[in-house]
Amino acid sequence: MTWFEVVVLAIVEGLTEFLPVSSTGHMIIVTALMGISPTAFVKLFTIAIQLGTILSVLVLYYKRFFRSLTFYYKLAVAAVPAAVLGFLFSDAIDGLLESPLIVGISLVIGGVILLFVDKWFNKPRIDDSDEISYGQALKIGLFQCLALIPGTSRSASTIVGGMTQHLSRKAAAEFSFFLAIPMMFGATLLKLKDHFEDGNGLSGAEINQLIVGNVIGFIVAIVAIKSFIGVVSKYGFKAFGWYRIIVGGIIIALLISGHSLQII
Structure with a gap:
């Protein structure tokens, strides 16, 4: 990878990971436009950052x-469904991960849902995610299972799940952020394990790129999270719905026009 590619991918990851727009979909478009080959290190980089x-x-x-410890227990309860399904159906999920078309379709469908979600769930009763019950945490975790379908967006599925449990837009978004931590940390450790078990190593230059990528992702994600909370609290999710439809449409259009797209 070139340093320019490192910077661009890290910015894309930081911007899209916590927004309901699918970081996978954006990685497909960016890597296709930049001609980045899915090498072992590139695959590791996009997860490790x-x-x-x-x-x-x-x-x-x-x-x-x-x-309180209760907070961690609720996160654990919410994380269990996706972890279990991911383990039981890993082969089927890997198959889905090979289809950019599924990503494009999922983006469009999810976008349509976000156009109406503010109207469907417009009577929130919980404005602090600490107030949710274990049962509500589990139901949000079940919604997170939808994110096993590439392009659905883990953030979108958990936020919508939170809103179905009467969380405000702000509380649902924040709980989605917290729930991302065990899932993303686990995915990173698993990817590192697979990388080294496959006989791949890391050069000094690649280690430096991982460090820089993480620093950039950290800074950009802070800005993205702060901006996102302000936008959804005031305006809702309609703009993100239209954006998803456009991004999904671009992926589908590229595939129809004969472009070879790959999921990294």
Whole structure:
């Protein structure tokens, strides 16, 4: 990878990971436009830089992580369904991950849902994610399972799941951020394990690129999270719905026109 590619991919990851727009869909478009080959290191890089985005949540909401152990129990309950399904159906999920068309279709369908979600769930009763029950946490976790379909967006599925449980837009978005931490951390560790078990190593230059990518992802994610909370609290999700439809449409159009797209 060139340093320019490192910077661009890190910015895309930081911007899209916590927004309901599918970071996978954006990676497909960016890597296709830049002609980035899906080498072993590129695949590792796009996952490992999630550590920087995880750190952004810990920094922005550090006080939340010291309130009580109950908070961690609820996160664990919400994380279980996707972890179990991901383990049981890993082969089927890997098959889906090979289809950019599924990503494009999922983006469009999810975008249509976001156009109406503010009207469907417009009577929130919970404005602090700490107030949710274990049952509600589990139901949000079940919604997160939808994110096993590429292009659905983990953030979008958990935010919508939170709104179905009467969380405000702000509370649903914040719980989605917190729930991302165990899922993304686990995915990063698994990717690192697979990378080295496949006989791949890391050169000094690649280690430097991972460090820089994480730093950039961390900074960009902080800005993205702060901006996102302000936008959805005031305006809702309609703009993100239209954006998803456009991005999904671009992917489908590129495939129809004969472009070879790959999921990294």
